[in-house]
Amino acid sequence: MAEFLACEPNVFVIGNDYQIVLNLAEPGPCFVRVGDRNFYEDGSGIFYNDRCVHKISVPQSVLDEAESYTVMYRRMIERRSYCSRTGDMQSESFAFRPIKKTSGINCVYVADMHGDYEETENVASYFGDDLDLFIVNGDFGESDTLDDLVKLNEFIGKVTHGAIPTIVGRGNHDTRGMCAELLPRHIATNGERTYFTFSVGPISGVVLDCGEDKPDDHAEYNGLADYDAYRAEECAWLKKAVRSEEFLTASARIVLLHIPPAAGAWHGSVHLNELFVPVLNEAGIDLMLCGHDHRYSFHPAGERDAKFPIVVNDNRSCVRCDVADSLIRVRIAGPRDKTVHTHEFPLKPQFQP
Secondary structure, three states: OOOOEOOOOEEEEEEOEEEEEEEEOOOOOEEEEEOOEEEOOOOOOOOOOOOOEEEEEEEHHHHHHHOEEEEEEOOEEEOOOOOOEEOOOEEEEEEOOOOOOOOOEEEEEEOOOOOOHHHHHHHHOOOHHHOOEEEEEOOOOOOOOHHHHHHHHHHHHHHHOOOOEEEEEOOHHHHOOOOHHHHHHOOOOEOOEOOEEEEEOOEEEEEEOOOOOOOOOOOOOOOOOOHHHHHHHHHHHHHHHOOOHHHHOOOEEEEEEOOOOOOOOOHHHHHHHHHHHHHHOOOOOOEEEEOOOOOOEEEOEOEOOOOOOEEEOOOOOEEEEEEOOOEEEEEEEOOOOOEEEEEEEEOOOOOOO
8 A cells, every 4th residue: 555545545335426535644635536537525626735534526337337546646745825835646546346246245234343443354354355345334433533533444444445335324422522523524425414325236225324322411412412403304304315216216225324213212212213214114125224232133124113124233243244136135243253143134126105
């Protein structure tokens, strides 16, 4: 890896695009070259040059066809109002493996590592070079320093080497810390919102943001939280998102939500259950994946008011999903690759609400 990179790139899936997050060792302007096209971070015509983190959008169709990209960078020597001084152009190329197959898709899902990236990296390496999609569903940990955010990207880079599509959702602990509001620079976002749809291969899905687990007026937040209103806004967006033709006609429809929705639980779970579950019940969901509880549980369709199955993973295992033509196979394995739970979920046909 080139010395100007602090870690390997992360290629995040969002909508029909990729957002490539680059962490630099020193500030400077950079862009991504795919084939003969250059892609820059949108700065209203200005190349961002005073930051070490860049997030650059590339259409999926462009990167999928090229199967490689090159990071281009110049070190900022001296910023001036006129004629700023920069170093010579440097570059590093990366191979990329898009999901082009329609079945047999190997997906690894993890959550709740709380900064313990080394152990999670080990369990996430199960598929090796056959990994097709990597999912991190929240509670990577509080962000008290900028280095905490870089460590997340470093972890993802070690698993994917900048070559594998990745999806990241935010958990309740990820809303905490002195640098938590800077997290959107380091993961895929819908504007500044950390909820979005995604389409990759035959899979369409929704990444939902759970917000916090306790009421907004809890002493822990000291008047600095407004997650009830945020979730209500998110729900209004969700009602439209799951009505898109692309989502309804997908081969597999998956929802990622860090906190499992449930009645009679903590405030966040109850609010998620009240807002999101009725909408998702009318969207033909094949599977919801959650974390947060630090223990495994399975809730078949019909439980927790949901018309779809919910798998809640613990914080020491990873979920290995094989998306085939007619079903999703789920295997949950621990650090020594011991299979502890297996499930098969038939895929629903194209859904007509």
